[in-house]
Amino acid sequence: xxxxxxxxxxxxxxxxxxxxxxxxxxxxxxxxxxxxxxxxxxxxxxxxxxxxxxxxxxxxxxxxxxxxxxxxxxxxxxxxxxxxxxxxxxxxxxxxxxxxxxxxxxxxxxxxxxxxxxxxxxxxxxxxxxxxxxxxxxxxxxxxxxxxxxxxxxxxxxxxxxxxxxxxxxxxxxxxxxxxxxxxxxxxxxxxxxxxxxxxxxxxxxxxxxxxxxxxxxxxxxxxxxxxxxxxxxxxxxxxxxxxxxxxxxxxxxxxxxxxxxxxxxxxxxxxxxxxxxxxxxxxxxxxxxxxxxxxxxxxxxxxxxxxxxxxxxxxxxxxxxxxxxxxxxxxxxxxxxxxxx
Amino acid sequence: xxxxxxxxxxxxxxxxxxxxxxxxxxxxxxxxxxxxxxxxxxxxxxxxxxxxxxxxxxxxxxxxxxxxxxxxxxxxxxxxxxxxxxxxxxxxxxxxxxxxxxxxxxxxxxxxxxxxxxxxxxxxxxxxxxxxxxxxxxxxxxxxxxxxxxxxxxxxxxxxxxxxxxxxxxxxxxxxxxxxxxxxxxxxxxxxxxxxxxxxxxxxxxxxxxxxxxxxxxxxxxxxxxxxxxxxxxxxxxxxxxxxxxxxxxxxxxxxxxxxxxxxxxxxxxxxxxxxxxxxxxxxxxxxxxxxxxxxxxxxxxxxxxxxxxxxxxxxxxxxxxxxxxxxxxxxxxxxxxxxxx
DNA sequence: TACTGCGACGAAAACGTTTTCGTGTTGAAA
DNA sequence: TTTCAACACGAAAACGTTTTCGTCGCAGTA
Numbered sequence: 001x002x003x004x005x006x007x008x009x010x011x012x013x014x015x016x017x018x019x020x021x022x023x024x025x026x027x028x029x030x031x032x033x034x035x036x037x038x039x040x041x042x043x044x045x046x047x048x049x050x051x052x053x054x055x056x057x058x059x060x061x062x063x064x065x066x067x068x069x070x071x072x073x074x075x076x077x078x079x080x081x082x083x084x085x086x087x088x089x090x091x092x093x094x095x096x097x098x099x100x101x102x103x104x105x106x107x108x109x110x111x112x113x114x115x116x117x118x119x120x121x122x123x124x125x126x127x128x129x130x131x132x133x134x135x136x137x138x139x140x141x142x143x144x145x146x147x148x149x150x151x152x153x154x155x156x157x158x159x160x161x162x163x164x165x166x167x168x169x170x171x172x173x174x175x176x177x178x179x180x181x182x183x184x185x186x187x188x189x190x191x192x193x194x195x196x197x198x199x200x201x202x203x204x205x206x207x208x209x210x211x212x213x214x215x216x217x218x219x220x221x222x223x224x225x226x227x228x229x230x231x232x233x234x235x236x237x238x239x240x241x242x243x244x245x246x247x248x249x250x251x252x253x254x255x256x257x258x259x260x261x262x263x264x265x266x267x268x269x270x271x272x273x274x275x276x277x278x279x280x281x282x283x284x285x286x287x288x289x290x291x292x293x294x295x296x297x298x299x300x301x302x303x304x305x306x307x308x309x310x311x312x313x314x315x316x317x318x319x320x321x322x323x324x325x326x327x328x329x330x331x332x333x334x335x336x337x338x339x340x341x342x
Numbered sequence: 343x344x345x346x347x348x349x350x351x352x353x354x355x356x357x358x359x360x361x362x363x364x365x366x367x368x369x370x371x372x373x374x375x376x377x378x379x380x381x382x383x384x385x386x387x388x389x390x391x392x393x394x395x396x397x398x399x400x401x402x403x404x405x406x407x408x409x410x411x412x413x414x415x416x417x418x419x420x421x422x423x424x425x426x427x428x429x430x431x432x433x434x435x436x437x438x439x440x441x442x443x444x445x446x447x448x449x450x451x452x453x454x455x456x457x458x459x460x461x462x463x464x465x466x467x468x469x470x471x472x473x474x475x476x477x478x479x480x481x482x483x484x485x486x487x488x489x490x491x492x493x494x495x496x497x498x499x500x501x502x503x504x505x506x507x508x509x510x511x512x513x514x515x516x517x518x519x520x521x522x523x524x525x526x527x528x529x530x531x532x533x534x535x536x537x538x539x540x541x542x543x544x545x546x547x548x549x550x551x552x553x554x555x556x557x558x559x560x561x562x563x564x565x566x567x568x569x570x571x572x573x574x575x576x577x578x579x580x581x582x583x584x585x586x587x588x589x590x591x592x593x594x595x596x597x598x599x600x601x602x603x604x605x606x607x608x609x610x611x612x613x614x615x616x617x618x619x620x621x622x623x624x625x626x627x628x629x630x631x632x633x634x635x636x637x638x639x640x641x642x643x644x645x646x647x648x649x650x651x652x653x654x655x656x657x658x659x660x661x662x663x664x665x666x667x668x669x670x671x672x673x674x675x676x677x678x679x680x681x682x683x684x
Numbered sequence: 685t686a687c688t689g690c691g692a693c694g695a696a697a698a699c700g701t702t703t704t705c706g707t708g709t710t711g712a713a714a
Numbered sequence: 715t716t717t718c719a720a721c722a723c724g725a726a727a728a729c730g731t732t733t734t735c736g737t738c739g740c741a742g743t744a
Contacts, residue, residue, distance in 0.1 A: 004487060006700060017724045022702060032722055047483075053404065053459040054700035056395045057729045064460075072423055075624075078415045085414075085441050094455060097439035099427050113436060117395040117730090118406075141389075145346060256628055263630075282417075282625055286598055348730060359694045364732060374692055396730035399699045459700090 005048045014042060056117075065309055066096040066114040066122035068107060070154070075281035076298045077125070080152065083302020084123060091310050104129040108138045120313050121148035123305045126156065132195045148312040150305045153296075154197055162312065163325040164305045168198050171294045171330035172205025175248050175276045178292070178332060180213050182274050182339045184246030188221040190235060190254040199224070202250045202278065225254065236261045245273055252277040252284045255291055259337065274338040289336035301328050347390045356384060398459075407651055408438040408456040408464035410449060412496070417623035418640045419467070422494065425644020426465060433652050446471040450480045462655050463490035465647045468498065474537045490654040492647045495638075496539055504650045505667040506643050510540050513636045513672035514547025517590050517618045520634075520674055522555050524616050524681045526588030530563040532577060532596040541566070544592045544620065567596070578603045587615055594619040594626045597633055601679065616680040631678035643670050 011018045016035065024031045024039035025048075031039075042048075056062040067084055069077045081097060088095050096119055100107035107127045114122055122142075130136070131154060139159050143149055152164040179187050189206045192199030203222070210217050223238045225231050235257040239247075247262075249255035255277030262273050269275055269289055277284055280295035304326045312321075353360045358377065366373045366381035367390075373381075384390075398404040409426055411419045423439060430437050438461055442449035449469045456464055464484075472478070473496060481501050485491055494506040521529050531548045534541030545564070552559050565580045567573050577599040581589075589604075591597035597619030604615050611617055611631055619626055622637035646668045654663075 007702095008700075018701085019703080019725075020723060023723090026702085030722070035722080049454065049458045051459040051700050052455075053395060053398045054729090055702085057399050057699090057731095058701050058703095060729070062395065072427075073417065073420045075415065078420060081414055081439075082441070094460065095439065097423075097437065099424070112391065113394075116391045117393040118436065253628075260630070282623075283628060286595075286625060286629070288602070288630065349732095350730075360731085361695075361733080362693060365693090368732085372692070377692080393730050396699090397732085399701095399729090400731050400733095402699070 004051075005043075005046050006051065010039065010042060010046075010048065014039060061120050061313075062094075062118060063092060064094040064096055064119045065306070065313075066098060066110075066119040067305075068098045068100055068110050068114075068122060068124045070100050070102045070125060070127045072097070072099055075283075076153075076279050076296060079298030080125075080302035080305070083299040083304075084306040085302075086299075087303045087306035088310070091306075093306075093310060100127040100130075102128040104133055104135065111138050111142055115142055115145065115147055119147075121150075121309050123150045123152060123309055125152050126154040126197075128154075128196060131156065131197060134195075148309055150309045152301055152305045156197065160323055162305075162308045162323050164301050164308065164328065165325065166296050166301070166328050166330050168201035168330075169205040169208065171278065171296075172202035172248065172250075173209045174205075174330065174332050175278070175294050176206050176209035177213070178334075178338065178341075179246040179248060179274055179276060180209065180215070181341050182246070182270075184274055185215070186218075186221065186242075186244045187215075187246035187248060188223070188239070188242065188244045190223045190225065190238070190247065190249040190258060192250060193224050193226050199250055206248055228253070232257045232260075236264075239265070247273060247275045249275065250278045252279050252281050252291060252293065255293070255337070256283060256287060259287075259289070270337055270339045276338060280333055284333075284335070292332070292334045292336070292338040295331045295333050297328050297331065304328060346393075347385075347388050348393065352381065352384060352388075352390065356381060403462050403655075404436075404460060405434060406436040406438055406461045407648070407655075408440060408452075408461040409647075410440045410442055410452050410456075410464060410466045412442050412444045412467060412469045414439070414441055417625075418495075418621050418638060421640030422467075422644035422647070425641040425646075426648040427644075428641075429645045429648035430652070433648075435648075435652060442469040442472075444470040446475055446477065453480050453484055457484055457487065457489055461489075463492075463651050465492045465494060465651055467494050468496040468539075470496075470538060473498065473539065476537075490651055492651045494643055494647045498539065502665055504654065504665050506647045506650065506670065507667065508638050508643070508670050508672050510543035510672075511547040511550065513620065513638075514544035514590065514592075515551045516547075516672065516674050517620070517636050518548050518551035518588075519555070520676070520680065520683075521588040521590060521616055521618060522551065522557070523683050524588070524612075526616055527557070528560075528563065528584075528586045529557075529588035529590060530565070530581070530584065530586045532565045532567065532580070532589065532591040532600060534592060535566050535568050541592055548590055570595070574599045574602075578606075581607070589615060589617045591617065592620045594621050594623050594633060594635065597635070597679070598625060598629055601629075601631070612679050612681045618674075618680060622675055626675075626677070634677045634680040635675050637673045637675050639670050639673065646670060 007018050007021045011021045020031060021039055024036040025043055065088055085095050098110040100110060104127055107130055136159055149161045151161060155163045155165055191203050194200045207217055225234055239261045247258045249258055255275050259269050259275055262269055267273055277291045277293040280293050284291035284293045349360050349363045353363045362373060363381055366378040367385055407430055427437050440452040442452060446469055449472055478501055491503045493503060497505045497507055518529060533545050536542045549559055567576055581603045589600045591600055597617050601611050601617055604611055609615055619633045619635040622635050626633035626635045
């Protein structure tokens with residue numbers, strides 16, 4: 001176990017100064033060819049790699065970005081990470097992944113850890129608890145300290161920073177319009193509670209589509225779910241004895257619970273009831289019937305977020321700074337849980 | 343945008359020396375009470391946080407561990423990460439997540455990045471390509487440099503390091519035994535190619551169970567799949583016209599493809615054919631019929647890996663070092679894709 | 685008065701780099 | 715012989731900490 005080669009050790013070994021070694025390795029013309037070659041050969045032979053930490057300290061930048069997500073056992077977020085990693089690596093950056101577990105405290109803690117020099121900036125999707133609390137002081141602080149921040153998916157309007165979102169309203173609208181085109185008259189909505197931004201927005205889309213097609217909004221057909229755990233029972237309860245022929249669910253789990261309940265009631269999907277979900281996960285693809293969904297393109301969201309952040313990092317802060325919001329388009333993927341259009 | 347408070351700035355502001363500030367903040371008795379309180383008040387008011395990078399350089403440890411996984415859009419691996427994060431955070435460590443994308447080159451690259459001072463040690467599950475190549479020089483190098491390494495799930499015997507695995511053989515055996523108990527006579531195996539360690543081991547388990555129950559091994563009933571992409575077609579081809587009443591698949595995707603094929607052939611699951619998968623993912627739980635599977639307890643594997651690594655990190659290397667292999671037990675979760683036992 | 689001891693603080697090294705600014709040795713021009 | 719570039723290299727500061735080892739002043743003691 002050799003304890004890691006440093007410039008100092010090379011210098012001592014070759015009887016030159018540390019600066020000479022450093023310069024030689026960086027191909028400085030200041031160093032004579034003979035010495036340079038000797039040093040480079042030595043370094044190569046003993047596999048010298050400069051110490052990242054020292055470099056970070058010196059350069060005051062770490063070439064590392066952090067991403068904080070609410071949960072990782074979640075298809076959408078993993079695709080986002082995938083996208084972030086891809087772009088980050090291409091541009092020579094490392095990625096620090098942290099989980100907030102949907103907890104406000106953990107989110108704050110994570111940000112503090114990452115902000116103390118470990119990363120140059122971060123990408124964040126807000127924890128559910130944070131959105132509920134509406135407390136964003138940690139974001140403001142980070143920005144004030146000069147840490148660039150990119151919010152994605154679960155964002156909040158009143159923070160001035162770059163954002164990457166999908167057109168949740170349009171996405172929801174598209175889905176419901178499609179149901180209407182398939183001939184559905186009584187369309188139910190299964191959403192999350194309103195403080196989760198995406199739930200609220202998709203609900204907007206649902207309502208818009210109805211209004212524009214002169215269908216009355218019936219609040220009895222709208223279910224808002226707070227806790228993931230109880231969702232299955234709630235959905236069953238909600239759908240019992242309801243005369244619906246279309247269901248729009250804001251994620252794939254709700255959609256599948258809906259299908260199960262519908263089937264248990266002796267009705268058929270899609271013949272009797274059409275169902276559309278949101279987020280294109282493994283479940284949607286492989287369930288029987290496979291789910292028609294609104295795809296979010298998580299990978300692209302990750303890529304865009306990373307690009308946005310790194311651009312900001314590599315620009316001199318003097319250049320006129322403004323904040324962008326990138327909207328990644330959603331796409332309706334039609335499969336077998338909806339009737340074909342009329 | 344204030345450019346980050348440092349000890350030096352506090353010192354200048356309060357007209358004391360840097361060392362005094364440092365000591366005061368660490369509650370050294372060397373510093374008079376008055377000065378100490380003054381400094382602490384100032385630091386608190388301006389929210390001073392020590393710079394992590396500088397600390398890392400000084401202490402020669404980063405309090406960070408890296409985890410390299412083959413893919414992240416994958417339920418099992420995300421549960422492992424979850425477990426690692428949990429334990430790491432509890433013990434005051436940060437986690438660096440990197441993806442190898444199942445590529446040998448990316449794996450090597452990632453290790454090099456992490457080894458240059460960014461992390462104190464890492465947790466790794468081998469890329470498919472690496473296992474195929476059988477080239478583990480990067481692991482050996484890392485270990486030689488004194489970087490502790492923990493391998494999990496996809497491991498290789500001839501590397502001396504800590505390991506966390508499941509009893510793949512026993513797991514496979516349990517599954518097949520269960521099928522036998524359910525009355526299955528012709529049990530097919532859908533596995534991966536042999537160089538993926540887990541595929542090979544589960545195949546062993548399959549064979550052992552058959553042998554011990556005096557059932558002849560029929561190589562025609564064994565399918566080894568190389569590419570995930572073509573798996574569905576291959577499985578359909580394989581199962582066509584085969585007289586089987588039980589299927590053991592080494593992951594949930596294969597299991598579900600099998601069920602689909604079986605149903606398309608007009609047979610019923612589990613009445614005509616019982617199916618068991620491996621890995622307890624979202625799909626297994628929610629598919630209809632829900633899948634009987636061998637659960638891997640990814641979360642626990644992550645926890646154990648992190649604990650193993652951190653223990654090694656916090657021990658002085660002088661204490662007699664040996665390597666542990668922790669075997670996390672599998673558990674057969676019975677659901678609706680298998681007949682009830684006779 | 686001279687010495688000792690202690691309380692309170694500062695100087696400086698160290699971690700591993702990069703970079704600026706010397707500095708000493710050449711060889712050639714004056 | 716002197717002078718001056720050019721060349722090849724080294725010393726030292728800096729990044730932000732922690733820690734060891736002074737040092738200074740003052741009170742107490744002999």
